[in-house]
Amino acid sequence: MVLPVVALVGRPNVGKSTLFNRLTRTRDALVADYPGLTRDRKYGQAQLNGQHYIVIDTGGIEGQEQGIDKVMAEQSLAAIEEADVVMFMVDARVGVSVGDQVIADHLRRLEKPVFLVANKTDGVDSVVASSDFYSLGLGEVYAIAAAHGRGVNQLLEKALKPLFNSLPDEEDEAGLPTELSEEEALADRQAEDLANLPIKLAIIGRPNVGKSTLINRILGEQRVVVYDMPGTTRDSVYIPMQRDAREYVLIDTAGVRRRGKIIDKVEKFSVIQTLKAIEDANVCLLVIDARMGISDQDLSLLGFILNAGRALVLAVNKWDGLDTDVKNEIKRELDRRLGFIDFANVHFISALHGTGVGHLYESVEGAYSSATKRISTALLTRILEMAREDHQPPLVRGRRVKLRYAHAGGYNPPRIVIHGNQVNSLPDSYKRYLMNYYRKALEMTGTPIRIEFREGE
Ligand code: GDP
Numbered sequence: 001m002v003l004p005v006v007a008l009v010g011r012p013n014v015g016k017s018t019l020f021n022r023l024t025r026t027r028d029a030l031v032a033d034y035p036g037l038t039r040d041r042k043y044g045q046a047q048l049n050g051q052h053y054i055v056i057d058t059g060g061i062e063g064q065e066q067g068i069d070k071v072m073a074e075q076s077l078a079a080i081e082e083a084d085v086v087m088f089m090v091d092a093r094v095g096v097s098v099g100d101q102v103i104a105d106h107l108r109r110l111e112k113p114v115f116l117v118a119n120k121t122d123g124v125d126s127v128v129a130s131s132d133f134y135s136l137g138l139g140e141v142y143a144i145a146a147a148h149g150r151g152v153n154q155l156l157e158k159a160l161k162p163l164f165n166s167l168p169d170e171e172d173e174a175g176l177p178t179e180l181s182e183e184e185a186l187a188d189r190q191a192e193d194l195a196n197l198p199i200k201l202a203i204i205g206r207p208n209v210g211k212s213t214l215i216n217r218i219l220g221e222q223r224v225v226v227y228d229m230p231g232t233t234r235d236s237v238y239i240p241m242q243r244d245a246r247e248y249v250l251i252d253t254a255g256v257r258r259r260g261k262i263i264d265k266v267e268k269f270s271v272i273q274t275l276k277a278i279e280d281a282n283v284c285l286l287v288i289d290a291r292m293g294i295s296d297q298d299l300s301l302l303g304f305i306l307n308a309g310r311a312l313v314l315a316v317n318k319w320d321g322l323d324t325d326v327k328n329e330i331k332r333e334l335d336r337r338l339g340f341i342d343f344a345n346v347h348f349i350s351a352l353h354g355t356g357v358g359h360l361y362e363s364v365e366g367a368y369s370s371a372t373k374r375i376s377t378a379l380l381t382r383i384l385e386m387a388r389e390d391h392q393p394p395l396v397r398g399r400r401v402k403l404r405y406a407h408a409g410g411y412n413p414p415r416i417v418i419h420g421n422q423v424n425s426l427p428d429s430y431k432r433y434l435m436n437y438y439r440k441a442l443e444m445t446g447t448p449i450r451i452e453f454r455e456g457e
């Protein structure tokens with residue numbers, strides 16, 4: 001699975017945040033901002049034609065004219081390092097500045113694709129405004145207006161297309177019947193594949209929540225031979241293991257085996273590595289520290305997991321030695337802040353003592369099974385009929401919304417495609433009703449579900 005990383009760099013005020021917000025908004029904007037961990041770097045998830053990618057906003061590069069070290073703040077260099085593509089933004093209204101030249105000198109020496117982006121070309125002649133920047137020696141100048149979106153899609157297509165395995169050609173929104181059966185067949189094949197593969201289980205969490213301790217505990221019980229599996233995901237360690245008859249690949253983002261080599265614990269936590277692990281996993285085990293409560297960082301990790309559509313199990317760790325009233329307070333906080341993911345199982349564990357760890361597998365397997373089990377068109381359509389009978393779809397402009405039939409569009413997460421008329425006018429409340437109805441009828445736990453609507457016969 002390819003999850004390309006795009007870094008936005010440039011002097012302050014050229015419009016990086018504006019572009020970042022525009023890109024990450026295309027799908028529920030979720031920003032992992034880790035102050036102290038990543039300094040000014042902000043990570044967001046975005047989509048182009050249904051394919052996910054990561055955007056890094058580097059804040060400002062200083063723009064002082066005293067050599068590369070001063071000009072390129074440390075975090076910008078790190079972001080460039082992490083990126084597959086660099087978008088170097090300049091301000092078309094200001095023209096070439098000395099700071100731009102210093103940054104360009106650095107970028108020219110990289111082995112990475114760099115796209116020179118002239119922003120703020122709204123209300124000015126974009127050809128004239130961008131011609132100045134050819135002198136930076138980075139080739140083509142892409143004129144955009146981040147604030148209005150002009151030129152942004154063309155730029156993305158150009159920059160990202162080579163990175164995705166294969167972009168789906170012009171997706172047919174109408175979904176013609178002949179293609180439908182093809183889509184169902186594809187989904188069927190996916191379910192078949194997933195049934196025969198090991199469960200890729202990523203252990204996700206902020207620094208110090210106890211990931212390494214948990215992995216050591218799991219491996220200690222398993223007595224497996226640990227080796228690094230080559231993979232596209234940088235840095236995470238892939239550990240094959242077995243539990244009862246079930247095969248797993250544990251994705252270790254904490255770097256258990258590299259412990260000791262790493263002195264600075266904070267530095268070993270990499271957002272990109274974590275995001276790639278989430279994307280690559282079938283199931284994510286999100287570890288939360290009972291002693292720290294639920295932080296915004298926990299919530300943004302959770303957001304990334306849900307956005308990626310991964311199955312989810314929650315482990316509240318360090319449950320040992322807590323007073324009953326503290327435990328009750330934590331449970332109340334969980335209900336309050338994580339009530340919206342009531343479909344996921346929560347385990348209270350002590351990785352240190354091993355308490356509760358064995359039961360995690362039941363939830364992981366349950367979540368995987370819910371996320372990947374084949375669902376027939378007949379069953380999905382039958383459930384749709386039942387939902388319709390219990391509670392009719394509303395009238396829109398005097399006509400009742402028609403929901404005809406449903407089929408699976410894919411798994412992990414399960415995608416249910418519903419066909420009908422006027423489906424685009426269906427209110428959110430009815431969509432939620434259908435979602436809950438399907439969740440109950442299919443007895444799905446531990447996985448997000450996606451429902452898509454298609455207009456037509
Ligand atoms: P950053 O410091 O590089 O992250 O820059 P910001 O995204 O904060 O933008 C700096 C200023 O430029 C803000 O006032 C934006 O509203 C403005 N800006 C960003 N993009 C555009 C654009 O496409 N056109 C115009 N006219 N202004 C823009």
Ligand code: GDP
Binds near residue numbers: 209210254317320353
């Ligand atoms: P990581 O950064 O997420 O890999 O966290 P570590 O596994 O390195 O754990 C951070 C600290 O929490 C260490 O001092 C562990 O001993 C401690 N710790 C981990 N799990 C538990 C637990 O279940 N109970 C208690 N009391 N401490 C724990």
